[in-house]
Amino acid sequence: MTDRSPLPLVFDEPRGRKKPPRHLADLTPAERKERAAELGVPGFRANQLSAHYFARLVDDPEQMTDLPAGQRADLVRALLPELMTPLRTLEADKGATVKTLWKLFDGAMVESVLMRYPGRVTMCVSSQAGCGMACPFCATGQGGLQRNMSAGEIVEQVVAGARALARGDVAGGEGRVSNVVFMGMGEPLANYKAVMGAVRRLTDPTPDGLGMSARGITVSTVGLVPRINQLTEEGIPVTLALSLHAPDDELRDELVPINTRYSVHESVEAAWHYAERTKRRVSIEYAMMRDINDQAWRADLLADVLTSYGDWGWVHVNLIPLNPTPGSKWTASDPEDEREFVRRLEAKGVPTTVRDTRGQDIDGACGQLAASPDGG
Structure with a gap:
């Protein structure tokens, strides 16, 4: 597989950084x-x-x-060395959404979000301090990559949420973490070894791990094809989420710069192979941006791209109303355009959901995590 562009992309953390304490x-x-x-x-x-x-x-x-x-x-x-210190906790949705700003041992900062829904609790965790993928509509991507997180630092975000729930510190009383989504700061598959170590700790039977079901864990990626292929061979049936955001290379090159290296076709094909091997339905993440990627013809093209690999229910499209970030030119789609996009996809047999946006008012929603000690 050859690069389509010499565009430099950051896959590795800067050298010379001290490693987190081994936990x-x-x-x-x-x-x-x-x-x-x-x-x-x-x-x-x-x-x-x-x-x-x-x-x-x-x-x-x-x-x-x-x-x-x-x-x-x-x-x-x-x-059990101390890996991270909470600096600030913000709540939204009457306390059902809790965003925590963490300071890591070396001063790097990351955020995690706990979201309580009827019947389940989801933890959105970070896997890197910052992100090197440079997607222009994402606050995290604009800050660049500071470093990879260790498996222990990733797991500690979930354990901290589990403690808060067990102690009844979250609105709604005692509970447990049922789902984990690797959709916080960072590109999870660019920190593959630590992320897979964390997944194993989350799914190892208690007391070796948290004893979660792999089916309750979602690993997101912007399309690092070799790592998707590696994940396919792991034998751990997590849900794969591919952040696509455009069905054509011309636009996706701009929105998701990694596309200059791995095209729409290559990314979707890798995701399809994952679904074929694991029998787990892949989620296609698609942030709806007004007059950018929300045209009806792009909905038709997206459906054609996905159904070209078969209509056996291998995929589900998750439309995300774009969340605002400071100074961004990108805005959310008009509701009418969003409804038409959904209609077009469903008309071609592609199951589609519009994501329930949580924590937007505390900058805790998708694409808003920036780990600023001064911001929301």
Whole structure:
């Protein structure tokens, strides 16, 4: 596969950065026991710490009474180091949407969003501090990439949400995280190893992990085709979400610069292979932008592109009313144009949903996460 353009795109974080402290959530169960042996304690101590972290959701060492009092602090410091500090929490939707700004160990900042719906709770997590994909309508993409996050830092966002729910700190009372979407800051597949490590920690049976269903996890990408192909071979049936935003290369080159390297056809074909192998329906994410990508003919073209791979229900289109970002020339589509877009897709047999926008007033909606300590 050859590049269609020499456009430089950032896939790797800047060199020379210190790595985050190694955390229990970065390690497999076997690696945790090896780490315990390095610390001079029996392997079952790692199991006990795993149970406290993933099952009991404990963050106070004093509550870990099955650990020897004289070793407790050292064990916690070694296997459960503090990875991130909450700087600010904002609420919307009567407390059902909670956005948290986190400061990482090196000063980098990221955001996560907890969204409570009837019958489920979804955590939207970040996988990178910033993003190197440079999509012009996305606040995160405009800030550039600072660094990749570790698996532990990704998992900690979910565990923090799970703790808040277990303690009844979120509107609606006690609950649990049922869904995780890798749709926060960053391009998840550009941080492939850590993201897959996090997915495994989320899905490992309790107490080795959080015991979530892979079907409740969505991994989003702007179309890193080699990584989609790699994900296809993983054998973990997460939902793949392809952020397409345009059905033609001419426009998508502008909206999603990675398209200059992997075309619409290549990205959609990789997604189709993923659906074919996993039998999991792929979500096509499409941010609706007024007079940019919301024309009726583009709806017809999008339907033709998707159905050209078969009509066996392999795909679902998720239309996203564009969320405003400061200084952006991009605006949301008119409701009438949005309805016509939906009608055109459905007329060609493509299941389509308009996403329920959550947290827009706290800059917590899709494309708005910028991790600014001064902003909303």
